[in-house]
Amino acid sequence: MSGRVTVVGSANVDLVTRVERIPAPGETVTAESFNIYAGGKGLNQAIAAQRAGAQTELIAAVGSDSYAQVLIDTVAGEGMDDTLLRREPGSTGTAFVTTDATGENNIVIVPGANGRLRRLTDAERDCIRRADVLVCQLEVPTSAVEDAVTTAWEAGTAVVLNPTPVRPVPAAILAAVDVLIVNEHEAEQLRVDELPVPCVLTTLGPKGATLRIRGERTIQVPARRTIAIDTTGAGDTFVGAFAAEIARGIGYAEAATRANVAASLSVEEEGAVPSIPTRQAVDDALSVERVENQ
Template sequence: MDIRPRITVVGSINMDLVTITAKLPKKGETLIGQQFIMNPGGKGANQAVAAARLGAQVKMIGCVGNDSFGVSLMQHLQNEGIDISNVEPVTDSTGTATILVSDNDNRITVVPGANRYVTADFVESKREVISESDILIVQLETPLDGVEKAVEIAREKNITVILNPAPICALPAKLIEQVTYLTPNEHEYTQLTENMAQQAIQDKVILTKGSKGVSFFANGAEVEIPAYKVETTDTTGAGDSFNGGLAYALGTGKSLEEACQFGNAVAALSTTKLGAQKGMPTINEVKTFRKMEVAVK
């Protein structure tokens, strides 16, 4: 029987509003677009869905607005099998990302809205939920003091903590010290090491490098985990898929190397379909894919 790890995600819940157009409008210009799509998003919700699709017992801690987007996103998370009893509506708009996509460019405006309410006090009220977890996942699309509080609670219980440092910002040394794993991409890693010595975070970092796979340090040596080769349709949400897959695998007792390999498979499969959450694979899809890869080799 597969183990179902208990994963708690503290993070953002957004509605992505995507407009596809042949070209972006100039100042004062109105254009007719080609397509409009609404997709559930937010790094927190994305990572929660990724872990839940794999079979983890996922609890989401966050906030939505008292609007139709909030209702829709709560229903969506529940439909994905995620425990939403700790997602609270607040008197504000639900977080949104307005995305303009053209043939050669894209522009994104994020309005945090209800995500701003995921503060230290709010997270403290969820102490018991975090304390009962096997793995805690946090990112940086909600207030930093709330992230710090969640990590502090988890570490008091020796719970494994994955911090996906995106969008990147200056991080307190104490927070870095408390997390178990940091999962930056190459750009985020560069910025992290501008503010602190590489050696200080080296043993915590799992560096995600897109089509080049991931790497981490063990016993002073760099371990390279290559990416799976797939026909890529859309890379949106691949990083979030990796984090969800990593958390699930660690929660089932896999070694760090095995967990990174598993996370790579989850991320690779997510890129074969359109949309962030829509493309995230189930555990059966991942198992079948990995068996096929072994057979090919």
């Protein structure tokens, strides 16, 4: 069983500059390189799920500018249905990413067409109903996320929410969430231990992740040793890979382990989408770890 994943979220072009160090306020530095990549949390997570072996559909919006075609071509090139990308007048969502020599980054996002994804159509709701797992983030209006998770809850589709950028999450959304995936900073800001969700996964970068299922002990998900080149999109890789695994019927702990390996592989290359590994790459990395641990 490959499983079906539907992602409702953002699609951006990433304008990425690489610098020796991220400038301080008011400071100017010279970039070592500049590249344009497809990105956005929704698109990244959808591609991560697709490369992890799930049948994936992305519900998102692009603009009427030249950047829109970059995203359409990227989605089609992954074997996903590009007709689910709405074409909205105006600009495509854009992220300005600065990455330093340690792999850390800072990001400024202009929502563009993402901000006009407010409600879903009947056809888009049907995509959610036939999925095993729905994935959402908060880079699109809350109304679209609430529409999506309500549809999923009514259909019995599992809901994975990555609540970033951090903002208050309405109770109606939280009530439909099966798994909440956050990083350690988001976990602190949202006080996730107090949220009424069945499962919380907290990613910890080079320290791995923790998995807390209500009523059970917290599980530590081990990290894979890696050297970070670019951490952009690592969290999205984790989310998409995890969703693909649970869509296949894999348990949360094993799914989180595979997702953690996928995320660790993604930081070893530049660019959010180019660095997302395939299922085979994750299998190979796990095989190497087993041999090393014998």
